[in-house]
Amino acid sequence: MTQDQWTTVADVASAVCLLGGAFLAFAAGVGVLRFPDLLARMHAGTKPQVLGLILVLIGLALRLRSGGAVWALVLVAVFQMLTAPVAAHMVGRAGYRTGKVRGDLLVVDELTDDVVRSQARDERAGS
């Protein structure tokens, strides 16, 4: 293939990636508005944070096609993949401890079982 055709292929792939990322951001908006409780909203919110962001960055990299900028985009993706789990952990933990998690919507709730069991054990040890 010639240089021109490769350019076209890269532009089309970039357009597809950008569309995918924008769709995931839209899906996150719908999910965060319609889902019933904190954990479900977190689930919706993580879609554009990792997959959507990476799609958008791939789309941008395919369009820019220059070395330095692409490395900066890789840096953004790495930052996001390092920080998104930390933020989600903090929010989920704070939500559980302040009673924002609805137990009736959960299929499995191992944490509450463990907390109850350890409290019972502490009481037995104390008495």
Add this chain to the structure above:
Amino acid sequence: MTAVVVICGVLLTIGFALAVIRAEKGPSMLDRTIALDIVVTTMIAAVALYAAVNRRTDVVPILVVLSLVGFVGSVTIARFASVEPEGQGRVRTREEIAAQEAERMDAEDDAEESRRSGRREGPDEHHGGGAEGEVR
């Protein structure tokens, strides 16, 4: 490319608007945190879209900054989330404010009396207790 840009822009705008609606409605602070996380991510996507359309490499550092700012915001709010007393989110009526004011004055009078009579007790005399505002 123009059609792709328009579709992406519309999708991002709708997602942004829905997240802002949730941030306004959100029953708790943590819901608002998540909604604002999505707002920041949508902004990153919008800046990236702009850079892709105009082939501008100089806005790439903005993406790095935005991704870090979003993280700091949500972690800070989650760290200081605490149990809110029932009905704290609403505006009090005039009678309730008057009742609470009277209660506070009584408590101050009691504290004054107990200080005069030399008893140094009460909740004000605790120094170095548990950290306030901690997530329990």
